[in-house]
Structure formats: structure tokens, C-alpha cells
Amino acid sequence: MLTSTVCAAVSAGGLGIALLTAYRKRFLAATRIxxxxxxxxxxxxTGIIDWVTDLVFKPTVWAGFGVLALSALLFLVSRAAERRGSGGHDLPPAGRPDTLTPGAPAIGAPAGRPEGRSKTKGRKGTGGEFDDIEAILKKHGI
Incomplete structure (x- = not known):
């Protein structure tokens, strides 16, 4: 009841401003107002105001919004923890065995290169990463 009165007063005030604007020969602006x-x-x-006031002033509705917010927060926290890898190791990931079978490569090992081999592209007895630096220095004439 109170909301209906307030809305009627707002509409009457707005129509009064529209009339004053039309009196000043600004018809397009008066039409918009x-x-x-x-x-x-x-x-x-249409009854939308009554629905909105019931929505806003009922404590059970706000409790429901609180429960939904808590649910969304728990979902986001679980996703963040899963991405960091700090939790959720209760079950093995799908498609990965619990234990390694003999001869199977380790999960973190890159395919195609045995674990004991260095990154030196087939050269034996060299310094590894220092060879790359040496090649760059020779290329620049240093």
C-alpha cells in the first residue's frame, strides 16, 4: 500500500516536470521525461512492485541468497584448491594407475627422452647448458 502511494507520487512528480519541460517548447525532452x-x-x-517488496523484506529470501552465496564460495574455493594441487588427492585421477608398472615412464617425465640423459643433443662430456652460451658468444664474435 505504501509502495503504491510512493510510486504514484513519483509518477505525478515526473509528469509535472514533463509538463514544465513541454511549456518551455522542449517537446522531445518532455516526451522522454x-x-x-x-x-x-x-x-x-502490473503487480511487480508487490513481488519485489515481498522479495526484499522477507528474511527467508535473504537467507536463501546467503546459502546460494555460500555455495558459490565453496565451489570457487574447491576449484582454486584443485588448480593449486594442494588438495583432493583422496582418489587417483581418472586414467592414471595407482602404482607405476615396471618399464612404464614416470608421469612427469617428458616422452621420448630417457630420464638419465642430459639436454646436450648427443654430445658427450661437454658442459651442457654452457655449450649453448658458448655458441651464442661465438655467434656474436665474443
Whole structure:
């Protein structure tokens, strides 16, 4: 009841401003103001205002929003923990065995290169990463 009165007053005020604007020969602006002024009374007539006030002023509705927010927060925390790898190791990941079978490569090992081999592209007895640096220095004439 109170919301209907407030919306009617807002609409009446807006229509008054539209009339003053039309009196100043600004008809396009007056038409827009009148359109906006009719929205609150239209919402009251359709019953949307009563629905919104029931939504806003009921504690059970707010408790429901709180439960939904808590659910979303728990979901986001579980996703963040899963991405960090800090939790969720209760079950083995799908497609990976619990134990390694003999001859099977380790899960973290890159395919195609045995674990004991260095990155030196087939050269034996060299410094590994220092060879790359030496090649760059020779390329630049240093």
C-alpha cells in the first residue's frame, strides 16, 4: 500500500516536470521525461512492485541468497584448491594407475627422452647448458 502511494507520487512528480519541460517548447525532452515518469505507476499496476517488496523484506529470501552465496564460495574455493594441487588427492585421477608398472615412464617425465640423459643433443662430456652460451658468444664474435 505504501509502495503504491510512493510510486504514484513519483509518477505525478515526473509528469509535472514533463509538463514544465513541454511549456518551455522542449517537446522531445518532455516526451522522454513523461515516459520515465510512467514506469513506476505501470509497475504498481502490473503487480511487480508487490513481488519485489515481498522479495526484499522477507528474511527467508535473504537467507536463501546467503546459502546460494555460500555455495558459490565453496565451489570457487574447491576449484582454486584443485588448480593449486594442494588438495583432493583422496582418489587417483581418472586414467592414471595407482602404482607405476615396471618399464612404464614416470608421469612427469617428458616422452621420448630417457630420464638419465642430459639436454646436450648427443654430445658427450661437454658442459651442457654452457655449450649453448658458448655458441651464442661465438655467434656474436665474443
Amino acid at each position: 513523461a515516459a520515465f515518469a510512467l514506469i513506476p505507476i505501470g509497475l504498481v499496476m
